[in-house]
Amino acid sequence: MKNSFGNAINISLFGESHGAGVGVLIDGIAPGIKVDEDFIAHQLTLRRPAGKISTARREPDNFVIQSGVFNGYTTGAPLCIFIPNTDARSSDYTPDLPRPSHADFTAREKYHGFEDYRGGGHFSGRITAALVAAGAIVIPALREMGIYIGTYIKQISNLGFSSLPHDKETLLAVAESDYGVINENDLSAITDIIERAAANGDSVGGKLETAVIGLPAGLGEPWFDGVESQIARAVFGIPAVKEISFGAEDISMLSGSQANDQFVLKDGKIITETNNSGGVQGGITNGMPVVFRTTVKATPSISKEQKTVNMATLEEVTLSVKGRHDPCIVPRARIVLDSVAALVIADMLTVRYGSDALTGK
Numbered sequence: 001m002k003n004s005f006g007n008a009i010n011i012s013l014f015g016e017s018h019g020a021g022v023g024v025l026i027d028g029i030a031p032g033i034k035v036d037e038d039f040i041a042h043q044l045t046l047r048r049p050a051g052k053i054s055t056a057r058r059e060p061d062n063f064v065i066q067s068g069v070f071n072g073y074t075t076g077a078p079l080c081i082f083i084p085n086t087d088a089r090s091s092d093y094t095p096d097l098p099r100p101s102h103a104d105f106t107a108r109e110k111y112h113g114f115e116d117y118r119g120g121g122h123f124s125g126r127i128t129a130a131l132v133a134a135g136a137i138v139i140p141a142l143r144e145m146g147i148y149i150g151t152y153i154k155q156i157s158n159l160g161f162s163s164l165p166h167d168k169e170t171l172l173a174v175a176e177s178d179y180g181v182i183n184e185n186d187l188s189a190i191t192d193i194i195e196r197a198a199a200n201g202d203s204v205g206g207k208l209e210t211a212v213i214g215l216p217a218g219l220g221e222p223w224f225d226g227v228e229s230q231i232a233r234a235v236f237g238i239p240a241v242k243e244i245s246f247g248a249e250d251i252s253m254l255s256g257s258q259a260n261d262q263f264v265l266k267d268g269k270i271i272t273e274t275n276n277s278g279g280v281q282g283g284i285t286n287g288m289p290v291v292f293r294t295t296v297k298a299t300p301s302i303s304k305e306q307k308t309v310n311m312a313t314l315e316e317v318t319l320s321v322k323g324r325h326d327p328c329i330v331p332r333a334r335i336v337l338d339s340v341a342a343l344v345i346a347d348m349l350t351v352r353y354g355s356d357a358l359t360g361k
């Protein structure tokens with residue numbers, strides 16, 4: 001099972017939901033990036049479940065940086081972060097009853113029963129803690145370069161919310177918010193929907209919008225390593241992500257004259273009047289905000305009874321999933337999206353400007 005992405009900076013994930021822990025190996029990172037352990041802890045807190053709209057599993061996420069950092073700075077050697085598991089409850093999982101729309105069945109087919117099925121094993125959303133820790137290494141360096149990333153909730157179930165402006169203050173506010181929401185009324189509507197689904201033994205999905213500002217024009221390669229391709233590849237790695245789109249929503253409905261981003265001059269610089277392309281043309285950044293929307297499906301593990309098949313006896317049975325699950329993954333996924341976007345951007349900057357791109361050394 002190969003589990004990595006990145007061209008200049010390679011990110012590999014390891015671990016299982018109910019094993020010793022989860023972690024990340026970052027290879028190719030520049031030397032001299034200041035590592036802020038409080039910021040890593042803070043980012044992990046934003047991913048951690050909280051309140052009634054999340055799973056009851058509580059992990060302290062006491063991460064350990066095992067290599068690649070010395071005297072508070074990256075050394076340039078492979079950087080490994082390990083996050084131990086402390087609150088796993090494996091008795092909630094039955095090896096032979098695959099949860100509908102989780103990865104239990106496909107993992108069994110691929111790994112012939114050798115997979116660690118407990119809590120979804122290596123397919124668990126828990127592994128995203130490692131992505132968030134990795135993202136927290138590069139996000140401060142990107143901010144130093146004037147690059148800001150924020151992801152906010154655009155839709156939960158059938159309830160949509162307005163887009164936010166793509167400016168530094170808003171993106172920082174949303175990045176710092178508990179759930180990717182900066183309007184209290186929106187938050188209470190979201191909480192209501194999620195709690196109602198949970199009370200019904202069900203779950204809900206939604207959409208998130210991510211914006212990255214401050215990028216130079218010229219990042220990304222044509223064709224298969226374009227900005228859209230690289231972001232999409234990494235974002236589709238996040239469990240429960242089913243769709244990603246860049247630029248204007250429903251761009252298919254716009255005519256050429258509506259969709260085209262017309263060039264204008266601002267302070268002597270070529271910019272576009274609109275940003276329907278989401279900051280990317282020909283796979284390459286044009287200097288406008290890179291904007292994408294991600295659809296996250298409803299959590300598969302629900303207590304409502306559903307049909308499944310016992311993989312050992314081949315009997316049709318019903319399953320009500322026990323254990324502690326998020327009734328909605330969307331609020332927790334947004335910090336994972338920020339982190340993944342940051343890692344892809346850091347990689348693309350390193351490809352274009354060299355191994356010291358993140359430090360300017």
Ligand SMILES: Cc1cc2nc3c(=O)[nH]c(=O)nc-3n(C[C@H](O)[C@H](O)[C@H](O)COP(=O)(O)O)c2cc1C
Nearest residue numbers: 102103123124125239240241300301325326329332
């Ligand atoms: C942050 C996060 C938390 C998740 N928590 C749960 C959970 O509590 N229960 C669950 O069934 N799925 C959860 N998932 C989703 C599953 O891991 C995912 O649906 C499953 O691995 C199958 O992958 P797929 O949906 O991409 O096909 C979570 C995903 C993320 C990103």
